[in-house]
Amino acid sequence: MATPIVALDVPSLARARGLVATLGTACTWYKVGLQLFTAEGPAVVSWLREQGKLAFLDLKLHDIPNTVRGAAQSAARHGASLLTVHASGGAGMLAAAVEGAGAQDGSGCGVLGVTVLTSLTGEQLGEGWGRPVASVADEVLRLSAIARGAGCHGVVCGGMEAARVDKVHAGALRVLVPGVRVSGAPAQDQARVVTPSEAALAGASYVVLGRLVTAAADPAAAFAAAAADLGS
Numbered sequence: 001m002a003t004p005i006v007a008l009d010v011p012s013l014a015r016a017r018g019l020v021a022t023l024g025t026a027c028t029w030y031k032v033g034l035q036l037f038t039a040e041g042p043a044v045v046s047w048l049r050e051q052g053k054l055a056f057l058d059l060k061l062h063d064i065p066n067t068v069r070g071a072a073q074s075a076a077r078h079g080a081s082l083l084t085v086h087a088s089g090g091a092g093m094l095a096a097a098v099e100g101a102g103a104q105d106g107s108g109c110g111v112l113g114v115t116v117l118t119s120l121t122g123e124q125l126g127e128g129w130g131r132p133v134a135s136v137a138d139e140v141l142r143l144s145a146i147a148r149g150a151g152c153h154g155v156v157c158g159g160m161e162a163a164r165v166d167k168v169h170a171g172a173l174r175v176l177v178p179g180v181r182v183s184g185a186p187a188q189d190q191a192r193v194v195t196p197s198e199a200a201l202a203g204a205s206y207v208v209l210g211r212l213v214t215a216a217a218d219p220a221a222a223f224a225a226a227a228a229d230l231g232s
Helices: 013-026 034-040 043-050 065-077 091-100 122-129 136-149 159-169 196-201 219-230
Strands: 003-007 029-032 054-061 082-086 110-114 154-156 174-177 206-209
Touching (some): 013 034, 013 043, 013 219, 029 043, 034 043, 043 054, 054 065, 065 091, 091 110, 110 136, 122 136, 136 154, 136 159, 159 174, 196 206, 196 219, 206 219
Parallel strands (some): 003 206, 029 054, 054 082, 082 110, 110 154, 154 174, 174 206
């Protein structure tokens, strides 16, 4: 059963409050990404915790280990339950994030290693790496192994790669899948998308629901339908 996380990809805390109120008790987890965090700061995370909600802080940190350690420590102190760090930053940086987040013993804030963004194709990833990429899935598995070795709680990957990660790591890594769309909906700025049910069948532990819910005419109904598809 996959846990649904609604993305608060909105420009202000006021807008976030409105969406949280609309979904009410149905939704427990919310994603705070770069747009909202840079607008309102860690107060968003603190507010969510005050409402009895859990915060997934999606900042995709990538810096020297000492800086990332400090940022992860701050995220945990403000009450984040999950935090993203780019797995391409290397084992040392990931381990520093895990240490800072206080997640070595399974408590504290769980660190998720971001493998390959769902907006990237293999060709675009190759441009960034400076070498041909024959298989996005192989790159996801390579980065997932680094994340596991560094003690990460899990990884972020596309739904198309989730089943392979889940099979290889056999529950040792939780898998979070973003880029979810309903069947037939436009992919927009995403390159590798799946439906909620496909993400759940692939072994996702967490599934981020963005515009599928937030852009819906009836967000509460859209969330209920997606949660049902996830088996939640």
